[in-house]
Amino acid sequence: MKRINEYKKLFGAEQDMSLKSLKSTYRNLVKEWHPDKFQAGDDKAIEAELKSRQIIDGYHFLVSIAPETKAANLDEYHETINTPIMDWQHKGLVLEITFLDGNTYEFFGVNKALYIKLCQSDKLTRFAKRNIFNTYTYRKIKKSDVEA
Template sequence: MKRINEYKKMFSVENEMTLKQLKTTYRNLVKEWHPDKFQAGDEKAIEAELMSRKIIDGYHFLVSIAPETKTANLDEYNETINSPIIDWQHKGMLLEITFLDGNTYEFFGVNKALYIKLCQADKLTRFAKRNIFGSYTYRKIKKSEVEA
């Protein structure tokens, strides 16, 4: 959640974000912080390099969790969450789940108590469908390696 809020703040996004709004803000930030605007070796050039990387990472991250992106990929997401869970990891408030079809998704804001319940569940996919998949912000981080 901290990462989401940090990127939303950088892009001046309130609650609802559109891809058009993100793209416009992204372009303006890249123009402002492009490393070529500064002398090579200057402190500002180094800062601009770091900031431009952060801007690019933030843009790709926010696009991946944007409502329009989720809507466009909803069929694939629903198909994936119906396949069995083969691996899961929890770091802080981030739950990473890998499915049998090879796709991996991150779910943001999942607390440790819910993660423990997931680990102890008899039927992982059923528990996750009821308590995680529809309730938390998610994004796809890895695509299946085997294409049918």
């Protein structure tokens, strides 16, 4: 959640920003903070390099959780969450789940108590469908290696 809020603040985004406005904001920020605008070796150039990396990372992250992106990939998401869970791990408030089809998703805001309940569940996929998959903000972080 911290990362989401940090990137939204960087882009000046409201709750849900459209892909079109996100792209125009991204372009303006890249123009403003492009490292080639500053003298090499200057402190401002080093700051611009770091800021431009943060802008690029933020753009890709916000695009991956945008409502339009989710809507475009909804069928694939539903197909994936109906496959068995192969692996899962919890870091802070981020739950990373790898499915048997090879896709990996991150779910943001999942607290430790819910993670413990998931670990103790005898039917992982059923528990996750009811309590995680349709409740928390998610993004796909790894595509399957196998193409159908």
